Amino acid sequence: MNPRPTLAASVAGAVVVALDGTVLTLAQPALQRELGASHAQVQWTSTAYLVAVASLLVFGGRLGDRYGHHRLFALGMLGFGLTSAGIALSSGIGTVIGLRVAQGVCGALLQPATLGMLRAAYPPDRLRTPIAVRTAAIGVAAAAGPLVGGALVAGPGWRAVFLLNVLPALVCGLWALTARAPRPTAQVRLDLPGALLLAATLATLVHALVALPDRAPALLLTAVTGALFLRHEHRTPSPLLPPAVIGAPPVRAGLGTLTAASAALSGTLFAATFLLQDTLGLDPWRTALCCLPLAVLMVAAAPCCAVLLRRAGPRRTTVTALAVLAAGIWLLSRSSGPLGLGAGFGLLGAGFGTVMVAATHVVVREAPVASAGVAGGLQQTAMNLGPVLGVALATALMGADGDARLPLAVLPVLALAGMAAGTALPGRDPAAAGESGTDPRNRTRVPERR
Template sequence: MSQDVVAGDQRIRSASASAATGRRGNPWWALVSVALGVIMVGLDGTVVSIANPRIAQDLGASLTDLQWITNSYLLALAALLIFGGNLGDRYGRKKIFLIGVVGFGLTSLAIGLVGNIIGIIVLRALQGAFGAMLMPNTLAILRGAFPPKELNQAIGIWSGASSVSIAAGPILGGLLVEHVSWESVFYINVPMGAIALLVGLAVLNESRSESIRQRHDVPGILTLSGGLFVLIFGLIKASGWGWTDAKTIGFIVVGLAVLALFTVIETRVAAPLLPMRLFANRSISVSSAVLVINFFALFGVLFFVTLYLQNVQRASPIATGVHILPLTLAMMVMGPISGRVVEQFGPRPPMAVGLALSGVALLLLTRLQVSSGFNTLWPSLLMLGIGMGLVITASAEAIIGNAPVDDAGVAGGLQTTALQLGGVVGTAVLGSILTSRVASVLVDRLTGAGTPADVANHLAGSTELISQGVAPTVTDSSASVQAAVNAGSHSAFMTGLHTSLVVAGVATLVAAALSLLVRRGANTEGAPVVVH
């Protein structure tokens, strides 16, 4: 380490120590501030999943519409998180974080007021763009505020705050949807955002990277965002077009080609949006891939298990939240615990164990049937929550801890991009797999349940509806025929769900093997410049 870096680090620590006697500059108050932002984003993710069935009823949304309500938000996050981290490194992490907080709250209010599916999808994308300013800078702020020996503990609490919001989301969302309206699940972000803004203004110091002085990497921004959009659009539409359709293949190929062009651009510009040197570190590249796979499984499974509970088992929104609690509470408890585990053993053991637990849990969920009780569900969800809690903290340490401090914002953006990209791909790919499988077995399941052949063939066009776990209503039919349609439709949905769970479980076990290549980060390369 150079003398200049050491001297700079000493000045930062001295300044932090003098400020720590009050709220401003105290690292633990900084953790409170960023945790409020993380909680706001976490609540939004889980309450929306609870609201999806009611949105579909009130606004006539299809399965594809519901996927886009989720994916437009996640896609904007995935495409812009690295840029959001870069903005924080360049202009100040506190400033960009607080702009993200304000924008997230205002777009949440607009989503509740807009009143149509297209408006919701567009505003969800805008909400994701503000989330992309908020999330990566939370980790960058922590990296600058905490000394190395306390950083893992802070990241563990950061992870725990996210899990608290995930745990509270289904219950709060169920209460709001059932007793107020589905719009109210978005309104809750307005007071949360106001509190996060006031606390952030009061306690955060400004920090930025002094090494960034060049102009923005506009070609990099355009190719990364454009490539991700085209690729994910093709994956989402594959369920309707078919995986071998020329349009599906065309979008996927073009998206991959644009992303390849992005990597070429990043190796040639003076100030790249995503420095390719980060991926020369094996732990960063492997941890990013592992996170994509891990949240590919989690987001996809949560999306469809929620539909299973509400549409197949007819659980209320509140009951659905209670059923998912083993997962979310386990993630909440494991956040702080996993910070201590990572501190003692490094990221590799908890990451490998967490992924293995998650993979096994996903495979065990294939035991679910139409009439399964809670005892079939909760052990797998508990195991999945423990695994996820370990992986989130371990992967954050592996990525943030192995990145140079001047790239703290970009590294935070990379970590959150991997997480959100996994969520986008999970809901898109696993949704397409479920829909395709439902289409392939639907007529057989209907006739096997006693549905007349002519009715079964007529219902073959109802794949989109049945893929949500909803049995279509057959007009002018007897009660016995409708009962057969219900049984056959739910059986087809469960077959599709099981196939998606197997794919998610196997992918997660592959990620567990990859995680053995990860190592502990040095986390000792100075600190960002603090601006008082």
Template sequence: MVVALDGTVLMVAQPSLQRDLSATFAQVQWTSTAYLLTVAGFLILAGRLGDRYGHTRLLLIGSLGFGVASAGIAVAPSVGWVIALRAVQGLFGALLQPATLALLRQVYPPDRLGRPVALRTSAIGVAAAAGPVLGGFLVAELGWRSVFVINVPVVLAIALCCLAARVPETGRPAPRRFDAGGALLLAAALALLVNALAEVESHGWGGYRTVGGLICSAGVAAVLVRRERRSRNPLVPAAVVRSVPVTASMALLLFTAGGLFGALFVSTYVLQGVLGLDPLGSALRALPLTALMVVGAPLAGLVLRRLGARTTALGGTSLVVLGIGSLARTDGGTGSLVTGAAFALLGAGYATVMVTATGTVVGDAPPEYAGVVGGIKQTAVNIGPTFGIAIAAGLLPPGSTGGGQAELWAGSTGTALLVLAAVAAIALIPAALLPGQPRRSVPPGGDSSGQHPQEARRCLISPSEG
């Protein structure tokens, strides 16, 4: 939740930051890119470290480090310091995200994961919705530095919860050693991929920086795969690689997030260019998306428990595709009810996909590998939006993202949205590979994780649920 809040409030603070520090537009973009590169590159490694040293410990270190980096940004004398500390913030943010999912897996048996996962998804939705409002107030009243100061008390509260929580041990310890070289190769491959995708908006798919970055990422990835196959203790265990529910859930998240966030990128130009709305009016039109994410996540947990992962994921993905398709039909005469309904479909569908994929991934993973699986899941969630926005930026005419040239892209947004709907529709394939039946409740004597249910009840709730 603190990571989602930090990302959304920063978007509001960036113009003020640029003026105060006399930064260029490219430097301001790097305040976001630097964070994304480190968080995407180290999520899987962070999960593996949590499996080895304990997820509560990693959550404690991550929260304290995130707070220290935030405090440093709040007093940064130049934009160079802000960029560097944002990269550090991303590193500690990578420690936070897999740990929360892994702790849920350790506290709850698979058949009871739906509700806590849904609550986690709702909390992220609330943070994402509150971020722009809170950020706007803080920037207006106290300046851009205050949006980083607010992280400090939040992470201190998380740290105190970590010290107070008691989490059951996993049934079998992770291997004592793992492939550190493979971890560095993975971080490099993901960082190169994310950076290359981020370049599409400025240089297009054919730009030498984009093509060069993709080639380098593919080359490093090939070396990584060869190394991992020969390693006795690979970074991603073979049991995880062979799990169809885990790999299908990753693909489901990647393509659904890609379609959704690419559509949101294009919808900004639809709402402000085609419909002529101002930024506030655009935000109000999109509000049903956040509302349905918050409300829909708990309902998705109930549906998942009753109908199983396959049916729930197919339904959620279909809602996302339908929502993007509805936005593609928007023109100058489209009313608020129609666009609001489209965004509501997107929110309900994405909440359903998130709850289903997260519950399936965390529930299917052996407890001793819950961290690395959580890291893989979060990597898909981070790369998916970058992938979708890159597709969207490549479909819009040159100069369309510069503003003031509505005639260039008024006719192209519909085509771009249809392509993004097709991207989201690809997620129907992995959705169909998920388990078809709900997990059966276990006998009173125990659960599928090998832990007695009374033991789980005695454990404190993990800090991520707060």
């Protein structure tokens, strides 16, 4: 498998999904007016996608382990592009919501494959740089998305927002269909009951945190289906979550740090928006300028993290980055001027960008090639659940009076929890530091390049 085209496809897939998430928010008001939708219906254009994608990411990754990540990437990209085109041509809000569900299913096929392809194309000791490139591209997309989305909504209209991803998705999907990729050699059995139970658990959890004012019944259902899933996984001979993946302490630590960091970041951004606009009286343009250091330093942190991983190891890199993230949240909670706010957002970007590269590197590297899709699905699940949990916590802490400083004072605790999980990550790898030999954990048995 040629690494460079594989990296380009992985980056393209990640950027398509990231752009879709950032531009949609700007299109929703215009979509609501033109289609005559209610606020609840417009919210479901986001919630429907999130529920579908979060519940199926792990199973989508397992399908890639069985049938090949290139195939699942192709199906996901083609489906994502076609559903985007369908949304742009929709005449009713019900059609938009239905297509967003279908788009979420395609995203669940696509996202784990972007990491599974990298794991299959690169030996473990060379994964740092491609993951850093992928993360930097996501940061660029997150920064450019609001600008591009705003320009499209103000110009051609909200439908152009959904047409933005159609051409790159179709081109990359067709490339993946025609590319020659090795077929999976391991016999992977699909755990359909486990997939259904996990999907029900994650779907009800996301639905409870995002869409329901009365969350108790949905959370109770989440607990029941979660318990049934764990019981099933312990008894089945071919579990959805292989012990070689979920049983590895570094993988669990990486998933914990990703969940904690993404929850802290998203909760902070949610609360900080209200702080800047309602408390400090900034308009949306000045708010965007204050947040700009976050995107800039997130992009810059990705390549720097690849160097830090080689010199300091995942544990020290991740724990330090989470401390930087916590410091950024604390600084935002105490700042009111542009210098303090800009510094706080900059620390957020530097800390989160580093954590994302380091923890993702550990999760993907530690997984056997035969389970790379599951590892990618778990990583993406953590990155989807973390923001939902963070925003739900920030909303609860703000309460009816909308005090945005209280969440900012509490959210550093999430980063500290991530630091505790990060202590279980691997230390400095002698092979990565330049010692001779191959990586003893190189399960692909690819000799180290000289």
